[in-house]
Amino acid sequence: MISVYLEFMDMNFSGIYSIIMILLLIPVTLPAKIAEKELERHNELFMETLIRETPHLRKEITTCLNTSLPDRHSGSRLLDRFGIFMNDCQTDNMAVTKTRFFYWGTGFALFIVLADSSDGQVYTLYLEYLLDREEKSSLLRELYFSPVFTEKVAAMKLLFGNGEIQP
Numbered sequence: 001m002i003s004v005y006l007e008f009m010d011m012n013f014s015g016i017y018s019i020i021m022i023l024l025l026i027p028v029t030l031p032a033k034i035a036e037k038e039l040e041r042h043n044e045l046f047m048e049t050l051i052r053e054t055p056h057l058r059k060e061i062t063t064c065l066n067t068s069l070p071d072r073h074s075g076s077r078l079l080d081r082f083g084i085f086m087n088d089c090q091t092d093n094m095a096v097t098k099t100r101f102f103y104w105g106t107g108f109a110l111f112i113v114l115a116d117s118s119d120g121q122v123y124t125l126y127l128e129y130l131l132d133r134e135e136k137s138s139l140l141r142e143l144y145f146s147p148v149f150t151e152k153v154a155a156m157k158l159l160f161g162n163g164e165i166q167p
Helices: 002-010 015-029 036-053 055-065 078-091 150-161
Strands: 068-071 074-077 094-103 107-116 122-132 137-148
Touching: 036 055, 036 078, 036 094, 055 078, 055 094, 068 078, 074 078, 078 094, 107 137
Parallel strands: 068 137
Antiparallel strands: 068 074, 094 107, 107 122, 122 137
């Protein structure tokens, strides 16, 4: 990165081109930051959403989201990753509209439905983790992310449930 910066400084750009180049380089060199209080707020929001939609799994949700994700020689708490995710969703005008938490002892899964407020597009995110209770860690096993074709949902409701979904 330093060599790119030095080469950039040797070039002779005028005014606006220099500013554009600097703005393009800044996101590459600076990591995204989120204030600790903001992260905590997003963590609480995500946890509340999961517990509200699957209250009978409150203990398991808390246990699983407080595990760490190993990252080379250290790790970070899974709940903090979801807090960052919630912050990014807010920044990108995405809203979490539905969540489901599934637990089976050696692992757990999260199913998240997102809505983009800018164009109305709906997305689904499925994350499946292996749980290591001894190490208090989780490892990502599966991840699926896809748009939902809302015009097809009505046909699927008819096919699989007589057009109705029970709450």
